[in-house]
Structures are given as C-alpha cells and as structure tokens.
Amino acid sequence: MSFKKIACIAALSLSAISSFIYAGSAQAISFKMTTGIAGPNGETNQGAFSEFTKLPGTTTINFNDGKVPTTGFAKYSFENTSGTSSVRSDVWAPPGVKDTDINKSSYLAVFNGDKVTINLDGYLNYFGIDWGAISANNTFSFYNGNTLIKTFTTADVNPVAPTHGSQQNGEGSGYVHFYSNSTNDIFNKIVISQTSTNGGGFESDNHSFHSGTDRFTGFDPKAVPEPSVILGMLTVGGMFLRKRKNEKLQSVSQSH
Numbered sequence: 001m002s003f004k005k006i007a008c009i010a011a012l013s014l015s016a017i018s019s020f021i022y023a024g025s026a027q028a029i030s031f032k033m034t035t036g037i038a039g040p041n042g043e044t045n046q047g048a049f050s051e052f053t054k055l056p057g058t059t060t061i062n063f064n065d066g067k068v069p070t071t072g073f074a075k076y077s078f079e080n081t082s083g084t085s086s087v088r089s090d091v092w093a094p095p096g097v098k099d100t101d102i103n104k105s106s107y108l109a110v111f112n113g114d115k116v117t118i119n120l121d122g123y124l125n126y127f128g129i130d131w132g133a134i135s136a137n138n139t140f141s142f143y144n145g146n147t148l149i150k151t152f153t154t155a156d157v158n159p160v161a162p163t164h165g166s167q168q169n170g171e172g173s174g175y176v177h178f179y180s181n182s183t184n185d186i187f188n189k190i191v192i193s194q195t196s197t198n199g200g201g202f203e204s205d206n207h208s209f210h211s212g213t214d215r216f217t218g219f220d221p222k223a224v225p226e227p228s229v230i231l232g233m234l235t236v237g238g239m240f241l242r243k244r245k246n247e248k249l250q251s252v253s254q255s256h
Contacts, residue, residue: 029142029150029178029185032219033157035097036130036175036206046105047094048175050128050208052218058126060208063087063106068116074209075119082112094130094205095173103130107205108192115193118207123188125180125212131157132173135200142178143189150185152178175206179216186213 036048052058059073067087068076078085086109093103107130110116123144131138140152157176180186194202210216 029180029187031152031157031179032177033174034177038097038101044096044098044101045103046096047103047107047130047205048097048101049130049206050175050177052126052128052177052210053208055210055218057211058208059211060206062206063108066106068108073121074207075121077117077119079115079117082114084111085109085114085116092133092201092203094132094203103205105205107203108207110192110194110202111200112194113196115191118190118192120188120190120209122211123186123213124209125186125214125216126177126208126210126218127179127187127190128175128177128206128208130173130205131176131203133203134173135194135202137194137196137200138202139191139193139195140178141191141193142185142187143191144187145189149187177219179219180212180214182215183213185215 034051037051037053038044039046039049040053046062046064049060050058053060061069061074066089068078070076080086087106088109089104089106092109093105093107095101095103108116127142134154134157136154138154142149142151192202192204194200210218
C-alpha cells in the first residue's frame with residue numbers, strides 16, 4: 001500500500017472521528033455556568049469576566065463609566081416604570097471569581113417589573129454575564145428580531161449556581177454563558193427583566209457578546225484526535241507498509 005493511500009485512510013479516519021465528536025448537538029440555546037475569570041488586566045475587584053473575553057469577535061461591556069451604551073454595537077434601553085433600575089455601584093454588585101473578590105465597580109440593576117432591552121447591530125451566537133445575586137423572577141429572553149427563541153429564568157440557573165454567602169445573603173452567583181447550538185438559534189436582541197413587582201433585583205455585570213451566524217464552538221471538545229490517537233494511526237500505517245514490503249520480498253524470493 002502506498003504512503004498516499006495510508007494518508008487517505010488516516011484522513012478518512014480523522015473525518016469519521018470528528019463527525020462522531022460533533023454528532024448529537026441540540027437545536028437550542030444552551031447555558032453553562034462557571035466562576036469566570038479576573039479582569040483583562042488581572043482585576044479582582046470588578047466582578048467576574050468571561051473566559052472568552054479575548055476570543056476574536058467578542059465585545060465586553062463592563063458599565064464602569066456608570067451608564068449603559070445607547071449607541072454602537074449594543075444599544076441598551078430601559079423600560080423603567082419603577083424608576084429604580086439603573087447602573088449603580090453598591091454591595092449587591094455581582095462578585096468576582098472568589099467569594100472574597102468584592103466587586104467595587106458599577107453594574108446593571110433591574111428592579112420591580114422593569115426590563116432592559118439590548119438591540120444588536122449584528123447576530124450573536126454567544127452572550128455571557130456575571131450574574132448575581134440571582135433573585136427570584138430574574139428572566140433572560142433571546143430574540144431573532146421579534147421572534148422569541150429561548151427564555152431562561154432563575155429556576156433554570158440558580159440550582160447550578162454557587163453561593164456567595166458573605167456578600168449575597170446566600171443567593172447564587174456566577175458567570176453564565178448562553179450560546180447557540182445551530183444557525184437556528186442565533187439572536188440579535190436580548191431582554192433582561194425582573195418580572196416581580198414585589199421586591200428582588202436582577203444584578204449583572206461584564207456582559208460579553210460574540211458575533212456569529214453559526215453555532216458557537218467555544219465549548220466544543222477537540223475536533224481532532226489526541227496525539228496518541230494520531231500516533232496509533234501512523235503505527236497502523238507503518239504496519240501496513242512493512243507487511244506489504246515483506247509480501248513483496250517473499251514473492252521475489254519464491255520466484256527465484
């Protein structure tokens with residue numbers, strides 16, 4: 001067997017393994033919760049940031065200027081019937097990576113039946129927030145235009161959220177990553193709301209947006225085999241070559 005054929009077999013095997021890895025993706029927006037990471041320059045007093053902050057195509061809004069952006073890539077608008085929702089800085093700011101990392105920066109707070117709509121200039125396949133304290137009736141809704149794609153509530157997220165008791169009275173907090181699994185789930189509008197008018201707030205910080213018109217691949221397992229698998233393929237290829245060479249030598253020997 002020629003080396004070219006061995007290479008073709010290896011390539012087909014790699015393709016099959018990659019296809020197996022990608023099989024079974026759900027057709028819906030999903031979420032994962034992590035502790036997040038420190039700020040771009042190692043800051044630990046500005047809340048947790050996304051692990052994808054430096055991924056090309058990602059934009060992060062940290063609210064450190066004390067207001068929401070109303071122009072540019074992401075445009076925020078308040079439906080502020082209670083008059084209390086705002087960008088603020090207080091003890092309810094979402095914490096950092098550790099319980100002891102107190103957030104002293106500004107963050108976005110939504111209260112008492114209010115909501116904030118984020119209209120985007122392009123499509124996203126990922127959106128992440130430092131979310132906490134996660135109070136009852138916090139709601140996130142993702143839209144393609146005016147078509148609702150998916151809604152997440154406190155009940156979805158809080159069961160997997162760690163608690164930061166010293167700062168948040170035992171309510172869950174963490175960095176939450178929402179991401180698309182297919183082209184059907186990309187979005188260009190996000191609504192952050194606190195549906196209850198009986199107390200509780202929706203506190204979030206360090207919003208990260210990743211542009212994309214296809215599934216988000218940041219959480220994918222490796223698309224190619226481990227080096228040991230590739231080495232194994234090369235070993236098998238070498239065995240084929242040696243066997244073929246020995247067969248040729250035996251054939252020549254027997255003919256004489």
